[in-house]
Amino acid sequence: MPVITIGLLWHSLSSDNLGVGALTESQIAICESAARTAGVRLKFMVFGTQGGSRYAPEGADITIGSRISIKQMLTGRSPFLRELELCDLVLDIGEGDSFADIYGNKRFLFLIASKIAVILKGKPLILSPQTIGPFKQWWARKLSAAIMQRCARVFARDTLSADYLRALGVTKNIDEVIDVAFRLPFTRPLAQGGDRIRVGLNVSGLLFSGGYSGGNQFGLTLDYPGLMRRLLSAWATRPELEVWLVPHVVPDDFPVDDDRIAIRSLAAEFPNVSVAPSFKSPSEAKSFISGLDFLTGARMHACIAAFSSGVAVVPLAYSRKFEGLFASLEYTWVADGAKLTTDAAFEKIEQGLAQRVALTVAIERGNAIAREKLTRYERFLAEKLRANVESVHSKAGAAYVHSQVKP
Template sequence: MNRAVTPQGKSLTIGLLWHSFSSDNLGVGALSQSQLAICTEAAAQAGVALRFVVFGTRGGSSYGLDDARLKIGNTIALRELVYRRSTFPSELNECDLVLDIGEGDSFADIYGFKRFLTFILTKVIVLAKRKPLILSPQTIGPFDSWYARLMATQVMKRCQKVFARDTLSFNYLRQVGLRDNVAEVVDVAFRLPYQAPAKADDGKVRIGINVSGLLFSGGYTGGNQFGLTLDYAALTRTLLTEWSKNPAHEIWLIPHVISDDLPRDDDRIASAQLKQEFPSLKLAPEFASPSEAKSFIAGMDFVTGARMHACIAAFSSGVPVVPIAYSRKFNGLFSMLGYSWVADAKAMNNADAAAIILRGFEQRAQLALEVQAGNQNAFARLDGYTATLAQIFRQVAERKGVPLQPAVLAEAGADGR
């Protein structure tokens, strides 16, 4: 990636809202790194130099921060926004437009009203500043309360563009009357760069299991917060028991959320507990970045998991995968790609979920062909998203009087393909 910086005034400044390059949730990091790669490619197409201001939460990790184009804004907190002590509004002043990715699935009220209010307020502030607001590919909803639906719809009507990353979200947008400013794309993490490892020719079948600490502990509040129809912990143990019977199986536990501050959300805790119960399991290292996690997952022969971006890392690197879906974001995304191998934890019982996962493992050669076809679809959709961003960047640059410089970013960066 070309990291030469064009001075402010000769470049566009893009606000990356609800992105993070330090999140302990590698899914959020995957979205952010992928968005940066896509924006770099779009800028090359448009002939525009870019710099970025990143707004969102922070974690204990650090990836991509050596990119000199990135400026990290202060952390956004609801209390600070409500009492007008937040620096977010003033930091927005230097932005020419804002790309809001909503941490992938947080433009919803599924995680509680406080979280929804934080996300909706930041959008309202961007619009009040008269900054063009684009909702980058993400899950839209669900909005279970009428007031959340009303607020979300009114905000989306004022966005320059709203990109849904799945068919269910896109259909919802049409249902609430949005037409001219909406488009269906796919999750940007399909473009996350990675290095495919060399696979050992030792006769082992490598099975990767991403155990969600959040589901294993019953959600943030406990007590089956997400309304699962199955016992997730019991399902996980059933799979491990079955696969452990065969000594040719090398089973890896792959944490994808590492959170010292939120132990109920930490995949390491659930994985450590299972490692004690099943000593033959192998535990993946703590990854330094989303790309490192994807590179590791790419070395598996089969993957199942309940973190969507762990599953996308497998899928987009060509690994047969059966996701365990706890929200509609899984179903909408994978069905859009013509991929039906999903264990629906909100509709299936343990026996049915285990059956589809184990059957997927046995038929992984067939799954690999379906994954290949799905990736062709996903990459084509992201080509369209990239082209749209290039058009928007060029329009904003012309309006702002920013000179077009076709040679500024000759190298668009890796796209993960």
């Protein structure tokens, strides 16, 4: 069976942000399914952020690539560049939403430099489903558009990103699908006894801290810590509810982003609530969430875990990635933390909890849309893998013929 090596750029199987890990595990699952259709065997080389966790899908042939260093690339001493030579094609998922300049120029330049490296190596570069932009600086818009026009394909994971691509002038090689984490494998736990409603509150340590820089970095129009406390005050005293605090970003060395620190603080104030484990993998987190009856949270991949496993969910948005993705699924039960007051967000979440049945009906429709979109993405990958094998065979045949020609 032909073997193809796929470079997974800006993926991670050790990130303490389980959302990035969910993208990677899901991407590998989709690629393996496409490979079976194409009749090939895959090897993966993963390039991206390293964290303190360790998880990987069983049975996959995976190598963790070298650190990406702009300095090493400029001086010609980059193991990353040498390892790119081993890849037949590269899938770049940009950690889901990092292909933007809103997180600072340093992060943006890392994303850009790695893409340029792939293109200069002559490897097909596919931008896997992700949020594209925004690019607030004119030079970032021009540079990003120029690079994307040289990609084999650019997949937006929501309608807003697809529209943004067209506004940048990138039109000929784009498609709109959905976040690959809708395909994250999970195991639903056995049904719990009793009649209590299992409610999950995913607390974002980042928003609880006011953002990376503090001082309401994301421009929320509500009091996020106050909203968390108000929800717990309302729920912890209701005997029909079993309330769980659920983390989804668990770094040991980055307290401003650690959901567990905020959760410990809240658990001390509300001792009647339960605290979910510090999950060891994205699939473990999704498996736990799939056993809930309702979830609200500000970590998008915690919300996707709920949605894709059929659990009623009210995402608490802090950026346009929420609006774009869930609007693409025709799902309106989103509380926008950058538009709503604390009172309005509280009421929206309470209404969602009360109308769980209506939410699950809407989620069922949304998951049907997601399945169709990801089937289209998988079909593209299968065709790309098949074309890669045919290209190799064609070149080998041409080389053989050339070698038989007598001078």
